Amino acid sequence: MKKTIVIGASAKENRYSNKAVNLLSDYKHEVIAIGNKEGKIRDINIILEKALIKDVDTVTLYLSEKYQTEYYDYILNQIHPKRIIMNPGTENDELKRLAEEKGIEVVEFCTLVMLNTGRF
16 A cells, blocks of 8 residues: 655545545555644544655645645655645646656646546
């Protein structure tokens, strides 16, 4: 299973980031939820800090482009995942270019669809 960090996680059940954390968990992926407000998604705590996590396979973004810059160093240099999923509305040409320069695969697609169709 793929260790996945969800950036932009929300405890609000109607948010796609919440649905993604739940579905990732349902598919038995190890999920780390990072958000701007403390909370829980089922039994997963939403953390506020940029925790140093090793062996991250995927970062899936649920933050608009203007809020992503504060995560550049964290994503690109500290955790260096194998891939970044830019969900609809999170596309960012600058982050994509920087990630690809570091050998990180960037996928512009929906995490929920990827999980439900076996493409995750």
